[in-house]
Amino acid sequence: MTLGLLTAVTFLPAAGAVAVALLPRHLAAAQRVLGLVIAVATLALSLPLWFGFDGASADFQFEEVYHWMPTLGVSYHVGIDGISLLLVLLTTFLTPLALASAWHAIEDRTKEFVITMLLLETGMLGVFVSLDLFLFFVFWEAMLIPMYLIIGVWGGSNRIYAAVKFVLYTMVGSALMLVAILALYYQHGVATGTYTFDLPALARWVLPPGPAQNLMFLAFALAFAIKVPLFPFHTWLPDAHVEAPTAGSVILAGVLLKMGTYGFLRFCLPLFPDASVAFAPLVFALAVIGIVYGALVSTVQPDLKKLVAYSSVSHLGFVMLGLFTLNQQGLVGGVIQMVNHGLSTGALFLMVGMIYERRHTRLIAEFGGLWKVIPAFSAVFLVVVLSSLGLPGLNGFVGEFLVLVGAFQVDPWLAALATTGIIFAAVYLLWMYQRVVFGEVAHEENRRLTDLSPREWAVLAPVLVFIVWIGVYPTAFTGKTEATIAALLAQVESKASVALLAR
Amino acid sequence: MTPDIPVPPVALTPLLPVLVVLGAGALVLLLDLLPPRDSKTHLGGIALIGVVGAMLATVARWVAGTEERAFRDMILLDRYALFFDLVICYAVALVIMLSMDYLARTGGESGEYYGLVLFATAGMMLLASAGDLIVVFLALELMSLSLYVLAGLFKTRLTSGEASMKYFLLGAFASSFLLYGIALLYGATGSTNLDRIAASAAAKSGEPLLLVGLGLLLVGFGFKISSVPFHMWAPDVYEGAPTTITALIATGSKAAAFAALIRVLVVALRGLQPDWTALMWALAALTMTLGNVVALAQSNLKRMLAYSSIAHVGYMLMGLVAGGQAGAGAVLFYLLAYTFTTIGAFGVIGLCARAGEEAVEVGDYAGLARRHPVLAGVLALFLLSLVGIPPLAGFVAKFYLFGSAVRAGYIWLTVIAVLNSAIAAYYYLRVIVYMYMREPDGEPMAVAPSLAGGLALAIALVGIVLLGIIPAPFADLAQAAVAPLLR
Numbered sequence: 009m010t011l012g013l014l015t016a017v018t019f020l021p022a023a024g025a026v027a028v029a030l031l032p033r034h035l036a037a038a039q040r041v042l043g044l045v046i047a048v049a050t051l052a053l054s055l056p057l058w059f060g061f062d063g064a065s066a067d068f069q070f071e072e073v074y075h076w077m078p079t080l081g082v083s084y085h086v087g088i089d090g091i092s093l094l095l096v097l098l099t100t101f102l103t104p105l106a107l108a109s110a111w112h113a114i115e116d117r118t119k120e121f122v123i124t125m126l127l128l129e130t131g132m133l134g135v136f137v138s139l140d141l142f143l144f145f146v147f148w149e150a151m152l153i154p155m156y157l158i159i160g161v162w163g164g165s166n167r168i169y170a171a172v173k174f175v176l177y178t179m180v181g182s183a184l185m186l187v188a189i190l191a192l193y194y195q196h197g198v199a200t201g202t203y204t205f206d207l208p209a210l211a212r213w214v215l216p217p218g219p220a221q222n223l224m225f226l227a228f229a230l231a232f233a234i235k236v237p238l239f240p241f242h243t244w245l246p247d248a249h250v251e252a253p254t255a256g257s258v259i260l261a262g263v264l265l266k267m268g269t270y271g272f273l274r275f276c277l278p279l280f281p282d283a284s285v286a287f288a289p290l291v292f293a294l295a296v297i298g299i300v301y302g303a304l305v306s307t308v309q310p311d312l313k314k315l316v317a318y319s320s321v322s323h324l325g326f327v328m329l330g331l332f333t334l335n336q337q338g339l340v341g342g343v344i345q346m347v348n349h350g351l352s353t354g355a356l357f358l359m360v361g362m363i364y365e366r367r368h369t370r371l372i373a374e375f376g377g378l379w380k381v382i383p384a385f386s387a388v389f390l391v392v393v394l395s396s397l398g399l400p401g402l403n404g405f406v407g408e409f410l411v412l413v414g415a416f417q418v419d420p421w422l423a424a425l426a427t428t429g430i431i432f433a434a435v436y437l438l439w440m441y442q443r444v445v446f447g448e449v450a451h452e453e454n455r456r457l458t459d460l461s462p463r464e465w466a467v468l469a470p471v472l473v474f475i476v477w478i479g480v481y482p483t484a485f486t487g488k489t490e491a492t493i494a495a496l497l498a499q500v501e502s503k504a505s506v507a508l509l510a511r
Numbered sequence: 512m513t514p515d516i517p518v519p520p521v522a523l524t525p526l527l528p529v530l531v532v533l534g535a536g537a538l539v540l541l542l543d544l545l546p547p548r549d550s551k552t553h554l555g556g557i558a559l560i561g562v563v564g565a566m567l568a569t570v571a572r573w574v575a576g577t578e579e580r581a582f583r584d585m586i587l588l589d590r591y592a593l594f595f596d597l598v599i600c601y602a603v604a605l606v607i608m609l610s611m612d613y614l615a616r617t618g619g620e621s622g623e624y625y626g627l628v629l630f631a632t633a634g635m636m637l638l639a640s641a642g643d644l645i646v647v648f649l650a651l652e653l654m655s656l657s658l659y660v661l662a663g664l665f666k667t668r669l670t671s672g673e674a675s676m677k678y679f680l681l682g683a684f685a686s687s688f689l690l691y692g693i694a695l696l697y698g699a700t701g702s703t704n705l706d707r708i709a710a711s712a713a714a715k716s717g718e719p720l721l722l723v724g725l726g727l728l729l730v731g732f733g734f735k736i737s738s739v740p741f742h743m744w745a746p747d748v749y750e751g752a753p754t755t756i757t758a759l760i761a762t763g764s765k766a767a768a769f770a771a772l773i774r775v776l777v778v779a780l781r782g783l784q785p786d787w788t789a790l791m792w793a794l795a796a797l798t799m800t801l802g803n804v805v806a807l808a809q810s811n812l813k814r815m816l817a818y819s820s821i822a823h824v825g826y827m828l829m830g831l832v833a834g835g836q837a838g839a840g841a842v843l844f845y846l847l848a849y850t851f852t853t854i855g856a857f858g859v860i861g862l863c864a865r866a867g868e869e870a871v872e873v874g875d876y877a878g879l880a881r882r883h884p885v886l887a888g889v890l891a892l893f894l895l896s897l898v899g900i901p902p903l904a905g906f907v908a909k910f911y912l913f914g915s916a917v918r919a920g921y922i923w924l925t926v927i928a929v930l931n932s933a934i935a936a937y938y939y940l941r942v943i944v945y946m947y948m949r950e951p952d953g954e955p956m957a958v959a960p961s962l963a964g965g966l967a968l969a970i971a972l973v974g975i976v977l978l979g980i981i982p983a984p985f986a987d988l989a990q991a992a993v994a995p996l997l998r
Contacts, residue, residue, distance in 0.1 A: 076983070077982060077983040077986070078983065079983065079986070079987065079990075080983075080986075117881075120880075120884075142910075145901070146901040146902055146906070147901075149900055149901050149906070150900060150901045150902060152900070153895060153900055156940070157947060160947065160948045161947050161948055167948065168944055168948050168949075171944075172937065172940060172941075175936060175940060176933065176936065176937060179932075179933040179936050180930070180933045183929035183930055183932055183933045184926065184929060184930075186910075186913065186929055187913070187917065187922065187925050187926055187929055190913060190914050190917040190918075190925070191917055191922060193914070193917075194917055194918050
């Protein structure tokens with residue numbers, strides 16, 4: 009049995025975690041280096057996935073299937089399509105950056121920290137590559153615990169509350185999803201005679217529309233909506249983000265939230281097409297409320313990290329809006345926006361973390377006039393802020409524009425309401441930037457700040473490259489995903505008994 | 512000419528595993544009288560050898576694959592009994608290993624401890640093999656009487672005495688209910704043999720005598736498995752008993768009581784299935800909800816685990832509700848996973864001491880991860896398995912169980928169960944919060960180094976990881992074990 013590439017990418021971090029565990033406790037530097045080496049190796053190993061992936065094909069690629077629990081119909085089935093490819097690479101890209109950002113920030117129990125981060129990476133990758141509902145659920149639940157520890161052990165003063173809230177919210181959601189998975193499994197088994205958790209097999213089968221499908225959709229949707237987080241399930245997010253260490257925030261915003269939107273795309277749309285269409289107006293309403301509400305609440309935050317956290321609620325609203333338009337532009341925009349949010353918000357958290365390491369405060373009022381003191385930091389910060397608010401030429405614009413085009417075809421008013429979110433984003437981000445960076449140096453402590461170190465440049469530069477790259481030449485990325493999305497839409501349309509909203 | 516008295520053939524091979532354990536018990540009592548007087552650890556070794564011997568005998572019988580009956584079908588050694596013998600022997604072997612230095616440390620070391628543990632074990636194994644209600648009762652008493660004494664082993668500790676007294680009084684009460692139920696069933700069907708009851712009860716379903724007998728029987732069993740509303744004794748007994756005995760009560764005795772309960776319900780009272788299914792539905796929902804909700808409020812780890820074990824009984828009852836091979840098989844698998852996990856959790860607690868006392872308050876565990884990272888990690892894994900986090904045994908066990916309930920159409924019961932699991936996460940994770948996220952304060956925790964105890968924890972840990980990652984062979988084993996019941 010040869011080990012497949014996808015399995016190797018997924019489990020390399022976990023194997024590395026074991027290696028780190030074997031290092032002696034006092035060699036903190038060695039643990040950091042080994043952790044980073046493993047994360048970079050995982051990134052290197054995942055690059056062939058990108059280059060080997062045929063963007064013209066909508067099929068799952070790099071598939072591997074092994075028996076696991078044959079009597080139950082559970083198999084180890086992994087594979088990626090144009091959607092998961094992007095998210096897998098986003099994960100392998102952000103994890104080394106997060107580890108590098110924690111170089112000095114995490115001094116306490118470094119060994120455990122590195123191990124936890126690596127296990128978390130395996131969990132996240134597993135979620136994106138699983139093509140078996142059982143396997144997916146295993147990774148989905150398993151990756152909770154490392155994140156819980158990262159928030160709870162290495163977080164801020166109110167970390168325990170935030171960590172427990174994070175876990176309980178997610179567990180309640182996923183508990184009902186488990187029931188829905190089982191119900192789907194038996195319904196499919198009774199109807200077809202084959203009992204299986206295999207996602208492609210289940211997705212080929214047409215679940216009759218009706219209350220059963222609606223309930224299953226809602227059970228899945230609750231789990232994913234909490235993760236996204238869709239308004240009104242977002243209240244765990246500000247707590248978790250504010251308390252988590254920088255590395256945790258980067259991963260949380262960059263990858264974990266995408267697991268929710270990915271779940272909608274991978275499971276809800278193809279498995280429950282009728283319910284997806286039926287509940288789309290509800291999702292639109294919640295998404296638009298999230299966009300506007302998240303932006304308004306961001307505006308009044310005195311704390312930089314909280315501001316970025318609430319902006320995530322707003323940005324993820326765009327993603328959800330795009331996914332449920334159920335047309336090509338909206339879906340492509342939603343998928344690209346997932347990647348964009350991972351890059352932009354990840355970078356924002358990285359930079360907030362860098363300034364926090366210097367000043368040990370995140371209050372906007374404590375800054376001002378930073379351009380005069382640390383121009384390089386301020387310049388990079390400007391690029392990241394502009395990318396987050398969707399300036400044309402940078403990555404954020406591409407995703408938001410496509411989502412709005414998609415939404416407009418469904419209902420012009422929907423697009424109009426969502427557009428206000430973009431205006432508000434400009435307000436809260438630029439106003440924040442103005443208060444932090446421009447003006448006179450208001451606080452004496454800020455005069456002694458040091459500019460970006462080479463390590464920090466190394467962390468930020470790769471993100472900047474992609475922010476510009478996606479902004480200027482998005483086809484490189486959308487090209488990998490368009491065929492998959494077209495096939496997904498065709499599948500939803502052929503299975504749904506009602507017409508899609510707009511094509 | 513002397514009249515011919517038919518002497519039933521005495522076939523002892525179906526009793527072989529039980530006899531090995533009993534023999535070891537007698538040997539322990541005998542050797543207790545010989546020197547050395549100051550240390551009894553070697554008796555633990557003999558007890559361990561006895562249990563491992565019984566395990567080997569069990570495995571040999573399983574491989575042979577023959578189903579044996581003795582004493583006019585009073586004793587059955589089918590795969591079902593063999594499966595439980597294995598679970599019970601595993602549990603007892605781990606308990607003995609954990610006891611060897613726990614007793615030396617707490618000053619409770621004595622020969623009769625190991626003797627009584629072995630006699631209790633024999634009772635448990637007999638329960639799994641019982642093909643007759645009389646044997647059920649006798650085996651239950653053999654097990655319970657030994658455990659009553661063991662619970663009160665710490666003669667100088669007030670809580671230990673209270674535990675023993677409470678356990679005994681309520682246990683005796685429950686036994687009389689059970690006995691009355693057996694009498695009524697005998698009255699209704701004319702037999703105490705499970706197969707013959709089944710034949711007779713099938714024709715008489717709905718007869719009041721039968722239903723009252725069933726109800727009384729369930730009261731007796733409900734006490735032994737500590738299902739709500741017969742659970743009142745559990746927290747006090749778990750708290751007061753020596754920790755190793757708590758582990759035995761929580762796992763071995765529970766598994767044995769489940770073994771008998773399932774056999775009686777599925778074999779003898781199959782005709783009344785609609786009646787007891789409805790009852791079990793309510794009992795399951797009540798038991799898991801009350802167990803979890805009350806566990807939220809506990810700060811004593813042993814009490815918390817007591818309520819958590821009540822909650823787990825609630826989950827297991829779901830398997831009985833679901834019924835069929837899938838349901839019963841899921842219960843057996845759950846018991847296996849639960850046994851490894853619970854013994855592990857109690858085992859870690861038994862190793863921890865603070866200020867000369869056992870460390871049982873959750874506050875004692877503050878900052879444990881900093882001082883003893885390995886031990887904290889091990890306890891965390893056991894707790895995560897109890898939560899049901901993959902890829903550990905607890906998750907797969909729940910998956911099988913909930914799957915069987917959904918398959919049988921009990922969606923709402925499953926919804927109650929999964930929401931309960933989410934609630935339960937809070938109190939298990941609270942211990943992890945203390946170990947990992949708080950700083951140690953006050954007197955440092957002392958952890959007793961122990962070779963046997965460490966080995967037991969390692970076995971339990973390997974068990975929960977193995978069951979979690981490659982569950983299929985074990986699940987098949989559990990399915991094969993319930994097959995003889997459903998013929």
